[in-house]
Amino acid sequence: MTLISLTDLSANVQLPDGKLLTTVDRVNLEIEEGHSYSIMGRSGSGKTSLISIIGMLNMRVEGGYHYHGRNVRDLSDRERAKLRADKIGFVFQNYSLIAHMRVWENVALPLMYAKSVPRTELRPRALEALEEVGLAKRAHDYPSRLSGGEQQRVAIARALVSDPELMICDEPTGALDRSTGDRVMETLLTLISEKSVTLVMVTHDREIARMCENQLVMDVGRVRHV
Template identity: 45%
Template sequence: MTELLRLSDVTRTVHLPDESDLHILTGVNLSIASGDHIGIIGRSGSGKSTLLNLLGLLDKPTTGTIEWDGRDTRDLSSRQAARIRGRDVGFVFQQFNLLPGRTALDNVAAPLMYAPGRAFWNRREIAAEMLRRVGLAARVDSMPESLSGGEQQRVAIARALVRGPKVVLADEPTGALDVETGAEVMQMLDAVTYESGAALITITHDIAIAQMARQRFRLEGGKLLSVAEATP
């Protein structure tokens, strides 16, 4: 497997108005390769969103290094980081964030409006195939409001995967779903990303969802610990 991301001694500190420092992450180490499914669990305020922003190249560490395909992200300009993020990172959130008044097909095809060449001209065919892969071949012309919560999240997943990202970041992806539907959606997301060779990082507070990952970590006190190291 090809290593995609490597975090080495990554910290993230925020300087507060009262002149004190808030240490959110303190020495995070993580290696992410193609085909990985990594589950990261943590309580509210544990730094999950901060870590997500770093993995998604939305922010840079205070100290330490993040390498993307062997390149130190500190050397990337904002434009270069945005280009990698748009091309190689897919985001799945708790809220589906589908475009109202647009069909499932239109929602999934939307990211391809900015794609080059064939992907742009064939965007509707590519989007339809992606919807088929997530089990929604019969719902391509459906509006978001006519879809169940699980179906809406499947559309959101298809949209995240339509450009063939190398890394998929799922932030509480089942938070708006019931337990059974959430488990089904996660199984589908795991299968589709693994089939495509992408790495899947699931960030959640739900132990059952994190346990579906092949590698599991817990954020505690700003540190990322393997499940074996984490306190009960």
């Protein structure tokens, strides 16, 4: 089943001198449910721009974006925000954990926005997600007490806590050394395959890209399959 269908999708940004720069250029792409996709490409080729659109963070686009057959561009901001909170988990390069919140509180955050989760469920659900990434013991620590790899595993737990169907990652191992990055990837790939989550992941690392079933490359806004 097709989860996402992009048809002639383009986006541009206005530069300070008023000129338009095309960041995503007539992209046609089908993303199948439960499959994994990596996106490589040199710096500035439009990878983050593309996944921001796929993640519905930016909708100033031309062309078609259908999610489960629904035209995402027809949704109101509110409907789109709800769809995003219910269905999509995000992991970024810099973990983006909130320093003054404990690990479990960071993981529980999406539950406060997604679906209607009773307050009493927050902690058990967060602990369950932390258990899955092997970090239940660190639930009451603050993020700064954890290593980079551990912080990224917390970010993965946070992305998965609301049972998303799509996981979007932007260079999830970009700040980690080789072996830590590989272990984080192993955790990520195991969990998304167990839960049949669709994965779209930007990476600069060829070996990590190859761990995904489908490999895409971006080049000045255009996407091609490897």
